[in-house]
């Protein structure tokens with residue numbers, strides 16, 4: 001069995017799209033045939049279960065498994081939309097009761113038992129305990145930023161913090177990319193962002209209000225046709241798989257020459 005790829009999805013800002021990225025990237029990887037566990041580590045603000053439409057199926061959470069020794073097969077939910085997709089909820093209340101060594105044993109154990117290709121860890125926007133837990137186990141951190149200078153600057157700070165915590169690899173996702181803003185000269189284009197940021201860019205996700213509406217009923221990428229947003233998630237997933245894919249490969253109706261300026 002190949003090694004499980006452990007990916008923490010993070011940022012030191014809230015509301016930039018971490019949970020949206022985790023849910024939709026999880027579904028995309030599952031649709032590509034990769035066995036994927038989405039782990040909600042946004043302690044206290046748990047909402048990945050809602051975004052995935054799995055709230056009614058979650059009886060137990062991560063603390064039940066790691067601290068109270070409930071077996072993970074009772075706690076982990078299999079998503080009915082893909083046999084490759086699994087989910088474990090965050091606790092509603094967290095009292096710093098997960099030891100990093102116990103968290104690591106859980107990650108190692110569940111990776112092997114379920115023969116997982118990926119674990120995606122959704123985190124809180126900030127500097128809470130989940131960042132240290134995630135940093136102790138992850139191979140890669142995906143830093144999510146929106147297409148705003150303040151958010152990009154926050155991504156730089158997040159990157160520094162993750163490097164200090166010893167995270168082996170960090171990559172940047174620009175969410176809510178505003179193509180019209182780039183065309184009108186109000187927003188930086190992708191080349192500009194790459195020039196000004198030290199974190200390597202792995203993907204660009206457009207602003208897409210249909211995603212916001214879909215989230216209200218727990219719908220993910222699998223319920224859409226082929227849109228630019230869906231392609232963006234596939235492109236990121238294929239890059240995680242080590243493929244060399246142009247940033248906006250197969251995007252429709254996008255003048256890439258302008259946006260890439």
Ligand SMILES: Nc1ncnc2c1ncn2[C@@H]1O[C@H](COP(=O)(O)OP(=O)(O)O)[C@@H](O)[C@H]1O
Nearest residue numbers: 014015016017018019020176206207208209212
């Ligand atoms: N690409 C996008 N286009 C439009 N809205 C988005 C996009 N990504 C996220 N959102 C919206 O932004 C809000 C915050 O997203 P969320 O994933 O909860 O952020 P975080 O987990 O970083 O706090 C949600 O209402 C979500 O629907």
Ligand SMILES: [Mg+2]
Nearest residue numbers: 018019042123
């Ligand atoms: Mg979130």
